[in-house]
Amino acid sequence: QKEVEQDPGPLSVPEGAIVSLNCTYSNSAFQYFMWYRQYSRKGPELLMYTYSSGNKEDGRFTAQVDKSSKYISLFIRDSQPSDSATYLCAMSAAGNQFYFGTGTSLTVIP
Amino acid sequence: DTEVTQTPKHLVMGMTNKKSLKCEQHMGHRAMYWYKQKAKKPPELMFVYSYEKLSINESVPSRFSPECPNSSLLNLHLHALQPEDSALYLCASSQELSWRNIQYFGAGTRLSVL
Numbered sequence: 522q523k524e525v526e527q528d529p530g531p532l533s534v535p536e537g538a539i540v541s542l543n544c545t546y547s548n549s550a551f552q553y554f555m556w557y558r559q560y561s562r563k564g565p566e567l568l569m570y571t572y573s574s575g576n577k578e579d580g581r582f583t584a585q586v587d588k589s590s591k592y593i594s595l596f597i598r599d600s601q602p603s604d605s606a607t608y609l610c611a612m613s614a615a616g617n618q619f620y621f622g623t624g625t626s627l628t629v630i631p
Numbered sequence: 632d633t634e635v636t637q638t639p640k641h642l643v644m645g646m647t648n649k650k651s652l653k654c655e656q657h658m659g660h661r662a663m664y665w666y667k668q669k670a671k672k673p674p675e676l677m678f679v680y681s682y683e684k685l686s687i688n689e690s691v692p693s694r695f696s697p698e699c700p701n702s703s704l705l706n707l708h709l710h711a712l713q714p715e716d717s718a719l720y721l722c723a724s725s726q727e728l729s730w731r732n733i734q735y736f737g738a739g740t741r742l743s744v745l
Contacts, residue, residue: 529671553731564637564721564736565674572731609673613730621673 524548527610527622536631540597544610544622547591551612551620554586556595559607559624568608569595600629634658635737637722643743646712652740654705654722660735662686662728663705665697666721668739674721680705681728712744 527544534540542556553572557565569584571577577584585594593612597604610622636655644650654663662681666674679687680699694716696708705722719739725732 553733555733557736562719562739562741564635564719564739567733567735570733615730618730619676619734623673624671626671 524620525622529623531626533628538600540600542595542608542625544593550614553613554593555611557609602629602631605629635735637737637740641741645745649710652707656724660724660726662725664723665707668719714744717744
């Protein structure tokens with residue numbers, strides 16, 4: 522079983538839709554959770570990070586962590602064509618364990 | 632400023648060439664990383680430097696040779712590469728080598744080996 526599971530998509534939504542991206546994990550030791558956005562042929566850009574269960578909001582983005590279910594989500598409200606990218610979840614634990622999900626490819630159609 | 636700068640952006644090399652990739656950050660970060668990313672895959676860790684010392688080498692072939700000349704600079708020397716080494720090479724940095732520290736990535740060098 523992989524440490525981090527992420528649905529690769531592709532996911533295609535109309536402009537203005539609410540997008541939900543998800544990752545599950547198996548290692549209960551993970552404590553820091555990150556979302557990166559990666560445009561085609563570019564490096565990953567940090568979007569959000571959190572280290573506790575609950576929600577964290579930044580503009581149109583909300584990161585949600587449910588440690589009891591080992592499940593994290595990223596919600597994008599009022600999605601824009603410029604949000605079209607691959608979204609990678611990542612998580613870390615003591616012992617310098619750092620894992621990426623496989624990434625979800627998102628296309629927002631104007 | 633959370634900028635990690637990588638040069639060159641693109642590199643084409645033959646299997647007998649020697650080339651180097653460069654990464655620079657001026658955030659005062661003491662941990663720097665090299666990753667390799669193939670299309671539609673997540674980044675794979677290659678090397679980690681902490682305080683200019685090699686801390687992690689993920690069993691990378693010796694045709695890849697990292698170097699950390701100072702706390703702001705990280706190089707990856709390439710020699711006798713294979714076509715399957717063609718990929719996006721990403722540099723990242725974090726404040727310390729700690730699971731609590733966020734990694735910031737550069738834009739990458741797209742390498743093609745002919």
